[in-house]
Amino acid sequence: MNRHTRTALIVAPFLILGGYIASDFYIENKADQERVFNMVPFGLCDVINEKCVLKSGTFEVNIYDKAGTTTLNSTFPLDSATFFLVDNNNQVSAYPLGMMDSAYYWQSPTPLRNNISNKGDKQKLRIIANIKGGQYIAEFSTQTLK
Structure with missing residues (x-):
């Protein structure tokens, strides 16, 4: 065995x-970079009657309101979530959602039920859900059907 082969086997x-270590750092850095994904409603959205699902690829968010508390349930654990009510003049009211039992469930008291409690009422809503540098955003309308 010559000197070059021995050096190659040692190095x-x-x-x-x-x-291996460098590729792990690269993948972790790439995962933490900010990315923005748009979510769209899957069918009609009726937050009051618990029929509102937003999708972006395999990520899904279910939004519903029970007794004045708006709840967000996601398919992946979230780092944070914010819910926005938009009035007719495009004035926005933000409601940061707090984590419930796990990072899949988030909630906050909101006046949404008071705004759209009657059949046919509409409300424009926005959602921002954060997961490891990725932001899932949506702007959609909910309408009370029953």
Whole structure:
């Protein structure tokens, strides 16, 4: 075995380990970069009657209101979530949602039920859900059907 082959056999394990560590840093850095994804309603949205699902690829969010508390349920654990009510003059009221039992469920008291409690009432809503640097956003309208 000559000198170059011996040096290659000694250096190769260190290069493999270094490449493995460098690729892990690269993938983690790429996952933490900010990205924005748009969610769209899956069918009609009726938040009061618990029939509002927003989708973006495999990520889904279910939004409903019970007794004045707006709840967001997601298919992936969230880092944070914010719910917005938009009035007819495009004035926005923000409601940061707090985590319930797990990072899949978020809620906050909102006046949404008071605004759209009657059949046929409409309200424009916005959602921002954060997951590891990715922001899932949606602007949609809900209408009370029953």
